[in-house]
Amino acid sequence: MQILKIGLLGLGNIGSGVYSLIKRKNKLIAQQSGVRLEIVRIADRSRSLGISVPKHLLTQDVNQVVRHPHIDTVVELFGGVQPTLKFVLTALRSGKDVVTANKALLAEEGDQIFRMAERFDRKIFFEASVGGGIPVIQGLREGLVTNHIQSIHSIINGTSNYILSEMTERGLDFKTALKAAQQKGYAEANPTLDIEGGDAAHKITILASLAFGKMAKFKDVYVEGISAIRHEDIAFANEFGYRIKLLAIVKKSGDGVEARVQPTLIPKHHILADVNGSYNAILIRGDETGDVLFYGKGAGQKPTASAVVSDLATLGKARSASSPMRFPRGHLTVKNISTILSRYYFRFQVIDRPGMLAKISDVLGKHHISISDVIQKERRTGRVVPLILLTHGVHESAVRRAVHAIDRMPVVRGKTQVLRIEE
Amino acid sequence: MQILKIGLLGLGNIGSGVYSLIKRKNKLIAQQSGVRLEIVRIADRSRSLGISVPKHLLTQDVNQVVRHPHIDTVVELFGGVQPTLKFVLTALRSGKDVVTANKALLAEEGDQIFRMAERFDRKIFFEASVGGGIPVIQGLREGLVTNHIQSIHSIINGTSNYILSEMTERGLDFKTALKAAQQKGYAEANPTLDIEGGDAAHKITILASLAFGKMAKFKDVYVEGISAIRHEDIAFANEFGYRIKLLAIVKKSGDGVEARVQPTLIPKHHILADVNGSYNAILIRGDETGDVLFYGKGAGQKPTASAVVSDLATLGKARSASSPMRFPRGHLTVKNISTILSRYYFRFQVIDRPGMLAKISDVLGKHHISISDVIQKERRTGRVVPLILLTHGVHESAVRRAVHAIDRMPVVRGKTQVLRIEE
Numbered sequence: 001m002q003i004l005k006i007g008l009l010g011l012g013n014i015g016s017g018v019y020s021l022i023k024r025k026n027k028l029i030a031q032q033s034g035v036r037l038e039i040v041r042i043a044d045r046s047r048s049l050g051i052s053v054p055k056h057l058l059t060q061d062v063n064q065v066v067r068h069p070h071i072d073t074v075v076e077l078f079g080g081v082q083p084t085l086k087f088v089l090t091a092l093r094s095g096k097d098v099v100t101a102n103k104a105l106l107a108e109e110g111d112q113i114f115r116m117a118e119r120f121d122r123k124i125f126f127e128a129s130v131g132g133g134i135p136v137i138q139g140l141r142e143g144l145v146t147n148h149i150q151s152i153h154s155i156i157n158g159t160s161n162y163i164l165s166e167m168t169e170r171g172l173d174f175k176t177a178l179k180a181a182q183q184k185g186y187a188e189a190n191p192t193l194d195i196e197g198g199d200a201a202h203k204i205t206i207l208a209s210l211a212f213g214k215m216a217k218f219k220d221v222y223v224e225g226i227s228a229i230r231h232e233d234i235a236f237a238n239e240f241g242y243r244i245k246l247l248a249i250v251k252k253s254g255d256g257v258e259a260r261v262q263p264t265l266i267p268k269h270h271i272l273a274d275v276n277g278s279y280n281a282i283l284i285r286g287d288e289t290g291d292v293l294f295y296g297k298g299a300g301q302k303p304t305a306s307a308v309v310s311d312l313a314t315l316g317k318a319r320s321a322s323s324p325m326r327f328p329r330g331h332l333t334v335k336n337i338s339t340i341l342s343r344y345y346f347r348f349q350v351i352d353r354p355g356m357l358a359k360i361s362d363v364l365g366k367h368h369i370s371i372s373d374v375i376q377k378e379r380r381t382g383r384v385v386p387l388i389l390l391t392h393g394v395h396e397s398a399v400r401r402a403v404h405a406i407d408r409m410p411v412v413r414g415k416t417q418v419l420r421i422e423e
Numbered sequence: 424m425q426i427l428k429i430g431l432l433g434l435g436n437i438g439s440g441v442y443s444l445i446k447r448k449n450k451l452i453a454q455q456s457g458v459r460l461e462i463v464r465i466a467d468r469s470r471s472l473g474i475s476v477p478k479h480l481l482t483q484d485v486n487q488v489v490r491h492p493h494i495d496t497v498v499e500l501f502g503g504v505q506p507t508l509k510f511v512l513t514a515l516r517s518g519k520d521v522v523t524a525n526k527a528l529l530a531e532e533g534d535q536i537f538r539m540a541e542r543f544d545r546k547i548f549f550e551a552s553v554g555g556g557i558p559v560i561q562g563l564r565e566g567l568v569t570n571h572i573q574s575i576h577s578i579i580n581g582t583s584n585y586i587l588s589e590m591t592e593r594g595l596d597f598k599t600a601l602k603a604a605q606q607k608g609y610a611e612a613n614p615t616l617d618i619e620g621g622d623a624a625h626k627i628t629i630l631a632s633l634a635f636g637k638m639a640k641f642k643d644v645y646v647e648g649i650s651a652i653r654h655e656d657i658a659f660a661n662e663f664g665y666r667i668k669l670l671a672i673v674k675k676s677g678d679g680v681e682a683r684v685q686p687t688l689i690p691k692h693h694i695l696a697d698v699n700g701s702y703n704a705i706l707i708r709g710d711e712t713g714d715v716l717f718y719g720k721g722a723g724q725k726p727t728a729s730a731v732v733s734d735l736a737t738l739g740k741a742r743s744a745s746s747p748m749r750f751p752r753g754h755l756t757v758k759n760i761s762t763i764l765s766r767y768y769f770r771f772q773v774i775d776r777p778g779m780l781a782k783i784s785d786v787l788g789k790h791h792i793s794i795s796d797v798i799q800k801e802r803r804t805g806r807v808v809p810l811i812l813l814t815h816g817v818h819e820s821a822v823r824r825a826v827h828a829i830d831r832m833p834v835v836r837g838k839t840q841v842l843r844i845e846e
Contacts, residue, residue: 021711025569032568032636114750123748127566133712135566143550143558145455145736146448146729153845209751213455220757233770233840236798236811242768247845256756258763265768265844271718274697281716288444288729289556293704295694295716306569306711313568321744325546327537328632333679334643340681345665345688347656375659388659417656421688422576422670 002316007065010077011044017305035316066091076100099311101128107205107218125311130203133303134296147286149211151251158278159194160246165276196225197261204248222260243273338397347417348387367402425739430488433500434467440728458739489514499523522734524551530628530641548734553626556726557719570709572634574674581701582617583669588699619648620684627671645683666696761820770840771810790825
């Protein structure tokens with residue numbers, strides 16, 4: 001069993017999420033990856049903590065973490081560029097691997113950090129820096145390794161996407177939608193970094209650097225936010241068949257790349273047009289795989305902490321060449337289909353006669369199947385017509401008995417179509 | 424540099440794709456992962472090959488691959504369960520790691536294969552077995568490692584999805600859509616495994632086993648195909664606000680799991696409802712990350728070969744504890760925004776006067792900006808009204824000069840809204 005001795009920098013929202021996740025899921029992670037995570041020390045400068053942590057773990061002295069002789073891995077969740085950069089560089093120089101969620105730090109100082117990591121032969125993982133719990137960094141680094149990346153089109157700022165979705169769906173103006181986002185906790189009191197595109201620019205700088213194997217400069221990324229978008233722009237775009245989304249784009253173009261964050265009109269049928277609310281999505285076009293999309297919650301304590309901890313597991317596995325692979329063990333009990341609970345769609349072929357619907361409903365009722373919706377069309381007495389019923393949740397076994405009975409009724413012709421509904 | 428000595432079983436569609444990909448991209452893969460891929464021997468029983476391969480690499484004797492003393496990694500692309508199982512077990516017993524795209528083999532005999540791999544401390548990677556070039560297996564194994572998986576809802580058979588999409592969009596009946604799919608190469612001459620759900624059932628068996636850490640039995644998965652779906656079912660479902668998709672589902676339910684493949688009604692606004700044509704998508708719900716979706720081309724030579732080769736790179740990295748991490752090197756040239764080519768949306772605030780549109784068009788024309796669409800509404804002579812123009816592709820620099828000139832025209836009030844369009 002590989003053991004990671006972890007020093008944690010920061011016990012704010014994400015930091016306390018990481019701490020609590022490691023406590024809750026240490027056994028699952030060890031089972032699935034063969035890595036045990038052990039928190040040795042936590043540096044935090046705030047006095048009030050939302051979670052209870054044993055006192056002996058805590059320190060206010062960052063050096064007690066980044067230079068601690070028994071710590072081999074530093075998890076940086078302070079955020080910000082300065083003085084965090086100094087701490088991360090010290091950690092690397094002291095022989096620690098680093099896991100971070102800090103997109104600003106990597107976008108603005110990645111060059112320096114990566115060079116230091118190479119010099120000291122250290123590893124840096126940063127899955128949580130883009131797309132919260134969505135494993136897009138690993139996908140780009142490993143899953144798409146055979147590709148020359150041609151473009152990335154992404155929705156990577158949940159706050160802006162939430163605001164634009166509310167403006168689109170509920171016809172709100174920008175200011176009202178921003179206030180709603182703030183009330184729901186999707187936007188901060190000072191929302192500038194989100195709505196003016198800076199956060200998305202940090203993230204696309206990281207994605208561009210990984211996609212093209214060279215460091216993109218954050219300052220080279222063109223940035224436009226959404227605060228100038230008026231509701232009428234959304235309405236006019238809609239008339240032309242478009243939605244407006246804040247896209248972060250990087251694409252190959254001649255001998256260079258284009259990299260920009262901008263409110264963009266995209267066709268309504270485009271896969272990114274349906275990414276709504278606070279969700280994120282990253283669409284990557286590779287020359288081998290074609291388009292690959294990663295989608296999920298791009299922020300929040302639990303998804304972000306999950307990405308940090310998955311990096312720790314990956315790091316632990318990478319430390320040992322002999323770490324055995326984990327395979328499924330034992331047998332999974334799959335329930336018989338007759339026991340499942342589902343909503344159903346029935347299409348009966350019935351002879352249209354007065355009282356026919358009542359007869360069928362009666363049989364369904366006897367089997368405790370309750371109807372939610374009905375369509376009966378092209379009614380012509382005495383002719384075979386389709387009768388469509390949707391049910392509330394019911395057991396498959398009851399459905400089978402009921403349909404078996406109904407299929408034998410004289411008013412019913414042919415086999416009933418039975419389909420399941422998932423919401 | 425880690426070197427993988429590879430033996431290839433099968434040089435059909437995927438096999439020749441893997442061979443050619445390794446030849447074309449060996450340098451890129453080495454740069455990005457520090458692993459060099461070397462094909463030592465290829466076993467193939469067919470006589471006619473679509474690609475040219477040096478004769479000394481070829482053999483008709485499988486044992487020359489699976490027992491070859493200099494081969495450390497066997498890539499199995501024969502397909503089928505027998506006699507492939509025997510070859511894979513021999514490879515593992517002979518100390519080779521295995522990469523395979525064979526979903527039938529893993530779904531039906533995974534238990535035996537995984538036990539053999541554990542016994543001989545070998546690794547097996549099978550990214551290509553589900554979802555072609557979509558890195559969902561790695562996502563599930565590593566990215567979502569902190570999660571108790573609650574459910575997977577997936578569209579993992581491209582043929583069925585193509586047929587249902589054609590039935591939905593073009594109003595075709597099942598047989599016509601199937602023929603169209605066969606003509607376009609999306610369905611095989613014998614389409615049973617695809618349209619009756621067997622292929623999706625193989626894949627969901629693999630996903631279920633990884634998600635829950637126990638082997639699901641292929642025979643326990645309930646399977647219904649799409650051949651009984653009539654166009655009227657799609658039309659009625661549409662009236663209730665649903666689309667019909669062939670879903671492969673696994674979900675936690677009490678002390679067991681439900682696992683099934685079935686045509687399913689899902690709400691139109693559901694993210695899976697917009698997965699059309701031959702695309703695949705896998706929606707995984709974890710207790711930490713919430714919903715995460717992976718989407719892309721689920722089949723085809725290039726995406727599938729890409730997944731196989733990415734497994735080889737991952738395997739190579741896993742062999743060495745000291746393999747240094749690859750970071751971006753040097754600086755990426757990001758083009759100045761003024762040089763980009765894009766379509767544009769303009770919203771001008773203009774005083775509605777005769778000839779006003781002509782004047783604005785004139786300025787745009789002088790800057791070689793060509794208009795594709797116009798909306799002009801709420802026309803009231805002498806009042807300020809919005810004028811919306813969409814352009815064909817044009818350079819940003821020209822747009823800036825034109826808008827600068829237009830914003831100074833006496834008929835124009837306020838700043839012009841300029842947004843970019845991506846198709």
